[in-house]
Amino acid sequence: MPLTLIIGNKNYSSWSMRAALVLELTEEPYTEVRIPLYQQTSRARLLSHSPTGKVPVLLTEEGPVWDSLAIAEYLAETCGDRHLWPRGEYARAVARSLCAEMHSGFAALRSHLPMDLRRRPRPLALPLPATVQEDIGRICALWADCRQRFGADGPFLFGHAGIADAFYAPVAARLRSYAVSLPEPAAAYVETIYRWPAFQRWYQAALQETETIE
Known part of the structure; x- marks a missing residue:
């Protein structure tokens, strides 16, 4: 099967x-x-x-x-x-920590910036609440730290594409959909996600959907 x-x-x-x-x-x-x-x-x-x-x-x-x-x-x-998780015990532990934090955290970002791939990139009409800004700051710090310490072999969080990148791809999409201003390292990582062929296949299919969820 x-x-x-x-x-x-x-x-x-x-x-x-x-x-x-x-x-x-x-x-x-x-x-x-x-x-x-x-x-x-x-x-x-x-x-x-x-x-x-x-x-x-x-x-x-x-x-x-x-x-x-x-x-x-x-x-x-x-x-x-x-090698969906990175090589090395500590790198794998960090990657799992990132995924666990994504899995259970960032509630403010999820609530105020829901994923909507078809959305024309533009900021929200009102300023982002402080709690959302805190989530974005934490995410940008995580990305920068991982790419600096573990990403020498490529543009993804741990060099090559892996589970951690799959877990943060929807966040990258949210940040682009809502035109969030990002520091250069985070903006470069968002671009890496959008150039990822697997992400692009999902993204292009999403653009063809017609259902609308308020």
């Missing part, structure tokens, strides 16, 4: 994007099933695949794996030769 990834709207579902980008890194064949969110049939359709009724969920021969971080860890274990 080939892998099947259940996702939501590509324009809006940041967690779906994370899982899909990690799966792309494995270069394993898989089937993608897109279920538009917040429609009358969405919940029932999701529950037919996912025990939580949420996306993403990865269907494997042994059963479903849900939650983007669990999916990433599963793929890292089953596709170990792809």
Whole structure:
């Protein structure tokens, strides 16, 4: 049984994007099933695949794996030769720390700057709250520190594209969609994400969607 990834709207579902980008890194064949969110049939359709009724969920021969971080860890274990986590014990620990912080933090940024890939880049009408500015500052510091310490072999956070980049790609998209002013290192990393072929494939597909979620 080939892998099947259940996702939501590509324009809006940041967690779906994370899982899909990690799966792309494995270069394993898989089937993608897109279920538009917040429609009358969405919940029932999701529950037919996912025990939580949420996306993403990865269907494997042994059963479903849900939650983007669990999916990433599963793929890292089953596709170990792809080095989805960086080489070196400490680098891997830092990469996992970044993903865990992304997974559980930055609530203000998520709330005020929801992912909307089709949005024409422009600032919000009102100034960003201090809590959002704090989240952005923390993210920019994380990116700069990782690229300086671990990114000598390439433009990604740990040199080559990996799980950490998949987890922060939706943040890069948010920062561009809302035309957030960034220091040069962070702006360069956003550009790296937009030049990533796997991200571009997702982005171009998102631009073709027609559903709108308020």
